[in-house]
Amino acid sequence: MLKIKRNDKCPCGSGKKYKKCCLANPDKNSEIIHARSIAHTYEELYQIIAKPMDVYRLKVELIRMGFQEIDTEVSRTFEIEGKQTLYDLHINIQHAFDWDNDHMFSFYLSDKLFDIDNAFSANPLGEHFISSFGKSSKSASDAQLRDLGISTGLSFWYLFDYGDELVHRVTVEEVREMTSKDIDLPKMLHQTGNAPSQYGNMEE
Ligand SMILES: [Zn+2]
Structure with a gap:
């Protein structure tokens, strides 16, 4: 799985730190965990997260x-x-x-x-x-x-x-x-x- 540290920028693109953004929101964080489980690169990860359901x-x-x-x-x-x-x-x-x-x-x-x-x-x-x-x-x-x-x-x-x-x-x-x-x-x-x-x- 791709690593995201707590102080990294949130992969959702909000510009906030991960710990202050999606990490603090179980629904959003489950989307990030799902994307991490299938993405091979960070670019792919961002694409999966940005894609509408x-x-x-x-x-x-x-x-x-x-x-x-x-x-x-x-x-x-x-x-x-x-x-x-x-x-x-x-x-x-x-x-x-x-x-x-x-x-x-x-x-x-x-x-x-x-x-x-x-x-x-x-x-x-x-x-x-x-x-x-x-x-x-x-x-x-x-x-x-x-x-x-x-x-x-x-x-x-x-x-x-x-x-x-x-x-x-x-x-x-x-x-x-x-x-x-x-x-x-x-x-x-x-x-x-x-x-x-x-x-x-x-x-x-
Ligand atoms: Zn976020």
């Missing part, structure tokens, strides 16, 4: 529950900030579909469901777990959307509950720069269809 418009569609294909559209479309993690996205999906957040989940950043090399997982509390299949996924709580190479048109998978297998496809509809009007993110933009009962299959 991206906002992602994501359409999440329920594809199947266990063996039952969902044949009418059930989807929710969100806007979410790039600094949010896949765990944050999981929580948004849980609320939007009215699921109970009572099982583990994985995102597969891939066109293949169960692609362990591109898997990001956690339990309902956001804690990462080690796969029993030998290979392990990465932590969904550590994965910020902006660092995942996600671009418009891409789609990937969200699997909730490994037993009942609620399978969702997430499509990136737009990636745009955040503006001063974006004060209420994350937010739901559209919903289509009623989500079935999470335990519907068991009642039959």
Whole structure:
């Protein structure tokens, strides 16, 4: 990681000392720590910090529950900030579909469901777990959307509950720069269809 000393000029460009500027503000400092974790040079660091946050418009569609294909559209479309993690996205999906957040989940950043090399997982509390299949996924709580190479048109998978297998496809509809009007993110933009009962299959 690139070093910034307390008495250095703050990398945000304010002209103040780091200790009197972003170091004293947890939100701003977390942005500086994030930039330090991915920048290779100071020039790159300043560019990352100066860049406006991206906002992602994501359409999440329920594809199947266990063996039952969902044949009418059930989807929710969100806007979410790039600094949010896949765990944050999981929580948004849980609320939007009215699921109970009572099982583990994985995102597969891939066109293949169960692609362990591109898997990001956690339990309902956001804690990462080690796969029993030998290979392990990465932590969904550590994965910020902006660092995942996600671009418009891409789609990937969200699997909730490994037993009942609620399978969702997430499509990136737009990636745009955040503006001063974006004060209420994350937010739901559209919903289509009623989500079935999470335990519907068991009642039959
Ligand atoms: Zn600063």
